[in-house]
Amino acid sequence: xxxxxxFLQSNFWHVAPILLMGIFGxxxxxxxxxxxxxxxxxxxxxxxxxxxxELVLQGQMAEAxxxxxxxxxxxxxxxxxxxxxxxxxxxxLIENGLEIAVEEATQRVLKRTGYLxxxxxxxxxxxxxxxIAGLVKSFAAVGTADAAQKSALLAQGISEAMYATMxxxxxxxxxxxxFSFLMNRTNTLISGIESSAVKVMxxxxxxxxxAEMKAQGLDSGSASKSSSHHVA
Numbered sequence: 001x002x003x004x005x006x007f008l009q010s011n012f013w014h015v016a017p018i019l020l021m022g023i024f025g026x027x028x029x030x031x032x033x034x035x036x037x038x039x040x041x042x043x044x045x046x047x048x049x050x051x052x053x054e055l056v057l058q059g060q061m062a063e064a065x066x067x068x069x070x071x072x073x074x075x076x077x078x079x080x081x082x083x084x085x086x087x088x089x090x091x092x093l094i095e096n097g098l099e100i101a102v103e104e105a106t107q108r109v110l111k112r113t114g115y116l117x118x119x120x121x122x123x124x125x126x127x128x129x130x131x132i133a134g135l136v137k138s139f140a141a142v143g144t145a146d147a148a149q150k151s152a153l154l155a156q157g158i159s160e161a162m163y164a165t166m167x168x169x170x171x172x173x174x175x176x177x178x179f180s181f182l183m184n185r186t187n188t189l190i191s192g193i194e195s196s197a198v199k200v201m202x203x204x205x206x207x208x209x210x211a212e213m214k215a216q217g218l219d220s221g222s223a224s225k226s227s228s229h230h231v232a
Contacts, residue, residue: 007163014133015167018126022171025119029178032113036185040109042074045192049199052080056203057210061087075105075189076196083200087207094204098197105193109186116179120172127168134161 008015042048048071055064061084068081082101086094138157142150 004163007160011130011160011164014126014130014164018123018130018167018171021119021123021126025116025123025171025175025178028112028115028119029175029182032116032182033178036109036113036182036189039073040075040189042071042076042192045076045196048077049080049196053203053206056084056087056207059207059211075108075193079105079193079196080200083197083204087204091205094201098201102193102197106190109189109193113179113182113186116175116182120175120179123168123171123175125168127165127172130164130168131161134158134164 048067052064052067055061055067065081065084068077068084071077079098079101083094083098086097089097134157138154138161141153141157
């Protein structure tokens with residue numbers, strides 16, 4: 001521990017950027033973990049779509065939109081709302097609206113996670129820079145020192161170089177592990193968002209089909225009554 005403290009004291013201005021990268025990385029990890037693990041996932045998704053289907057097929061579009069508004073932080077509900085708001089438009093416009101909604105929701109889910117990869121790379125490079133700086137300092141000192149001090153100065157310079165590498169990797173490795181884990185979670189959420197758009201489009205089509213069948217049934221019924229009255 002004394003060696004680490006001495007290294008930090010004598011090389012603070014070089015270690016400071018690595019520590020700042022670590023603090024920034026920790027903040028991103030905590031924020032993204034909260035969003036991807038708790039804020040965005042929708043545990044009631046099946047029940048939500050079942051209720052949504054019931055409302056849409058009954059023609060209660062305002063109630064269906066209100067149901068989506070109950071879950072403002074859920075990308076799945078947000079995409080569903082955007083699709084339902086276009087339910088009165090032609091099919092092509094509904095599909096375009098859902099594509100835009102999916103793209104915007106995907107950007108929300110991906111937001112800031114990519115910084116972790118950058119932090120990992122930058123921390124590694126800063127550690128490598130410290131390693132090179134330590135070796136240069138070590139060999140420069142050895143070149144001007146007497147024989148009795150050369151081994152001590154060389155060992156001190158190599159020690160500083162290794163500490164710099166350790167700090168860089170100490171930040172880079174956790175950030176890269178967190179990035180991989182969060183990206184896996186992100187891909188799962190994006191898949192769910194895309195699936196929700198397909199479900200909404202299917203509900204809208206079912207609504208039109210049900211309305212068309214109902215209209216045809218009424219027309220057939222009216223025609224049948226008219227024919228019976230004419231015969232009588």
